[in-house]
Amino acid sequence: MIMQRKGERDEVPDDVEAVLDALYTAAPSDFVARREQLAASARSAGRAEDARLIHAARRPTLAAWASNLLLRSEPEESRRFLELGQALRAAYQDLDTDAVKELSERRRQIVSALSRQAAQLARAAGHQLSNAAEQEVQSTLQAVLTDESAATRWGTGRLESALKPPSSLPDALPMASDTRRKRPGSTHAPASSRTAVKDESAGRRRRQQELARARDAAEVAVRHLRELQPARTDADALLQRARDRHGKARERVSIAEEELKQARERLQRAEQDRQDAETQDAAAADAVAAAELAAHEAEQEVQRLGSSNA
Structure with a gap:
């Protein structure tokens, strides 16, 4: 992380939308400080409206931040996930129970992954x-698959x-067969009934096509996640090893800092001893x-007395 000098401000890009996108992937603990810094920079640049938009941004919860991070960090998977949601929502309309169960199981697998x-x-x-x-992240992903506005x-x-x-997930949709019961009466249906049958048949074919597309999309998404899992496992292992090395390095730094502290204390005591010794040496x-002066004066006095006696 680049540290800024006191009073120094970031240059805010002209595209305020890009600024907001980046802001919402910043860690929640840094969000408010970063937001105020960017808003102040925009105001200083004379961009009052951009500053207002930035300042209006609200800090995300940890789960919302992780969901934003997933979208930004994995754009291809996120695109597939959104497309899967579109296919699922279309295919869930008027499906039979078996199809709903199949798609629901795949949905759970993808959301969990x-x-x-x-x-x-x-x-x-x-x-x-x-x-x-983590449960809130799962809830968010479930909402994305089942609700267009989400x-x-x-x-x-x-x-x-x-x-x-x-509150009512697609798993509980009524069976399609419930809407297609035979009507009592003459075995010779009127023209309007025959038209309704044709419309129903066309609708059934359309729903089957939507179901096929949803199954294909779910299969592609599951397969893609499985392909990425080994790489993620390796990345997790590398991350853990890096954390272990970081922990050991911090421990060595702590030991070195303690030894330095003790050495400085010894140096301070030695400096005091040196000053005391210099003081004693000067006194001595x-x-x-x-x-020596007293001895010299005494010697001179002896010589003077000896001269006078002679």
Whole structure:
């Protein structure tokens, strides 16, 4: 991280949308400080409206941040996921129970895999998701698959809080056969009935096509996630080894800092001893000089007395 000198401000890019996109992938703990810094820079550049938009941004929860991070860090997987949601929502309309069960199972697999990936991205960024936060990420991904408005919100990459799926999930949709019961009466259906049968047949074919597309999209998404899993496992292992090395390095730094502290204390004591010794040496030198002077004066007095007696 580049440290700024006091009073120094960032140059804010002209594209405020790009600024907001980057802001919402910043760690929640840094969000407010970063937001205010960017807003102040925009104001200083004379961009009052951009400053207002930046200042209006609200800090995301940890789960929302991890969901934003997933979208920005894995654009290809996120695109596939959004396309899968479109196919699923279309195919869930008027399907039979077996088809709903099949698609629901695949949906759960993909949501589980992507929520784990979001947690891994958060850990790599230095933030461990709690169990509650991981559940909120899963809830958000479920909402993206089952609700078009939720998919649109997640697609912006600027979630402020976790999303919730509809209270009635597609798993509980009525069976298509319930809407296609035979009507009692004449075995010779009128023209209007024959038209209705044709329309129903066309609708059935359309729904089957949508189901096929949803199955294909789900299969591609599951396969893609499985292909990426070994790489993620290796990345997790590398991350753990890096953390171990970092921990050992911090431990060595702590030991070195403690040894340096002790050495400085010893140096301080030695410096005090040196000053005391110099003081004593000066006092001793003064005493020797005084003694030499007294001896010289005594010698002169002896010589004077001897001369007078002679």
